[in-house]
Amino acid sequence: MAQTSPTEPWIGATPADSTAPTDRMDRTSPSNPSDPQPIPELVQLLTPDGLRVPHASYDARVAHLTPERLRALYRDMVLTRRFDTESTALQRQGELALFAPCLGQEAAQVGSAHALAPQDFVFPSYREHGVLHTRGIDPLDVLSLFRGIDYGGWDPREHNTHLYTLVIGSHTLHATGYAMGVQRDGLVGTGDPTRDTAVVAYFGDGATAQGDTNEALVFAAVNNAPLVLFCQNNQWAISEPTTNQARVPIADRGKGFGVPSVRVDGNDVLACYAVTAEALERAHSGGGPTLVEAYTYRMGAHTTSDDPTRYRTREEEESWRRRDPIDRLRTYLESIGELPEEFVAQLEVDADALGARLRDGVRAMGKPAPSSMFDDVYATPHAGVAADRAWFTEYDAALAAPVAGPDEGSTR
């Protein structure tokens, strides 16, 4: 029923895209004369072939990026991918209960995260491993979640990065509220780049259908909140294509809320950096929220429990593989002679070291103490939790004792 539309005119490659994917990506072209709505421009600074193409608005946003900084982007994308492949392998080996890969989305995540100021606050969804890596969060604190040790081991305040949120779209409202708090703290439009603070919420195309995401757009707009709503349109919400979520490009959905929007090639790390920098500047200076649609592709499964072969074709995946975000930046760096062999070799060593650390670290994670499940339910004592903890402690001790059994008169 959701697929009655004869065409999805807004899903298309851009004129600048020299390797337009086939299959559903190609059902219509943006130049289709019957297309009733112009497709928003897909901002691109690096083509899939690694060619740097000029852009009147966004060139200035990346002009200051030195070769060293470009290599840092490259390095972070490579390490993010290594995290992804190692974690997927660890799940297959039974060391993780589940893993949600971000394969293919490294440019959208690393590029946008590199544009952040340290004081900016991030609300990730659950696939933002590249963002977390860039924010300096220990990857083992992410894998402890997928191993079932905790719900994310990092301190949100230490890294200005919230825990993963698994309920789709819920955190977009938290981000909006946090941004409203930043406004009340007087940290918008001070002109001081070390103080002006913005908030970024990462979410996917599926989340754009959620009421909470739409309410976040409403609250952010009417409050002029310093917020960047960064949507990674990775084409698939588990098995449902983006056409099941909207009849217009996601970037166009901002208009109805009065939120400036931009559509960017999500596999182009420079373009993702540039549009995020622009959105952050708007937020920092008091210009209010921005909706970013980073047009990318989830190269892997939704999670390790998913089987994408049931709903999409090898051809489609292959067409996106030719737009790989890491290949693109590598080709560009090589073309300008800024990817020395020593750097590549060292990066390989570092990636191997990361892999080893992840393998060893995950396997070394112990089971939490059973009684710890009663910790931190409330910040102040609660009689109900206290009673359950007392009962369990006694029961657990009785089980551990050689002779005594559980209390026969127990009602538990």
Add this chain to the structure above:
Amino acid sequence: MSTMTALRTAHPTTTVPAPSGAPARAAAPGRGTQRLTLAKAINLGLGAALGADPRVLLMGEDIGRLGGVFRVTDGLQAEFGTDRVVDTPLAESGIVGTAIGLAMRGYRPVCEIQFDGFVFPAFDQITTQLAKMHYRSRGKLTLPVVIRIPYGGGIGAVEHHSESPEVLFGHTAGLRVVSPATPADAFTMIQEAIASPDPVIFFEPKGRYWDKGDVDLDVPYGATIGGLDSAHVVRPGRDATVVAYGPTVATALKAADVAAGEGRSLEVIDLRSISPLDTDTVAASVRRTGRCIVVHEAPVQYGTGAEVAARITESCFYHLQAPVLRVGGFAIPYPVARLEHEYLPSVDRLLDAVDRAIAF
């Protein structure tokens, strides 16, 4: 087992004035003790919190210029400004969701849900996010958010305006769920709730908004008055314990008056808190009286009364002279207004249960 007796009172019963059941407190210098409505007591409590802590802010629909549909926030936006008394978009999930973000930034938001039946768009944010954030962050984050919900019936309202959904929140770990029954408690409990580092769902008995009682206005902000968690014995008695909270405390006290005229002595407990549940206070009372009747407006099935009955049975089985009985809403949607006085637990239905407990 039912031995339905003749009606001892005339309908409607929910307009019975609420006696001031809170323990008397000596008036300190200042504004002193005043006779106020429950709505005004909450208004003054909110104002005290706003005045004491610049991080407190109120959020809700129509709470600013209008002062709330029940005028509970009347005058507060004029006094504290539009940044601290915020007229929000008409979206409950958005109100609670943004309150969570504000709390993460260090604020203490107090959300007003306009009517009980309108809380459900925010139910996801409350149960999956607000209730769990302290736990999932292993104590690193606290969310001092208060959600005020006018609840209960007896006001002749249309659909979705008279419900009692408190157990849905009491069932959710991570939330504190409280309900004041008197103006004095309303004034202090709203301030204790705001000062609490835990999320608090604050159920206001809207049918009692205009009942008056003495309120000591000199209690300082955040002071713990008998504990937000504790039940209070508001009328001592010998023959049976009646457990009530929110709107039914006045009903229970009225029933105790009637019963006293018939030579029966009822002990009335105001639970004040649904989560946590002060089992000790109730159990101590039942050990004295041997009988327990729980009364609330919410449906009896899976209600607070079921929880009290289970706990009392577990903790003082051999003191019981009769099964714990429950008086409350039926297993039906809240009925049309013209039938709500037959639906709501009345003095007569409560006394009928007392008769059954004593005759058992």
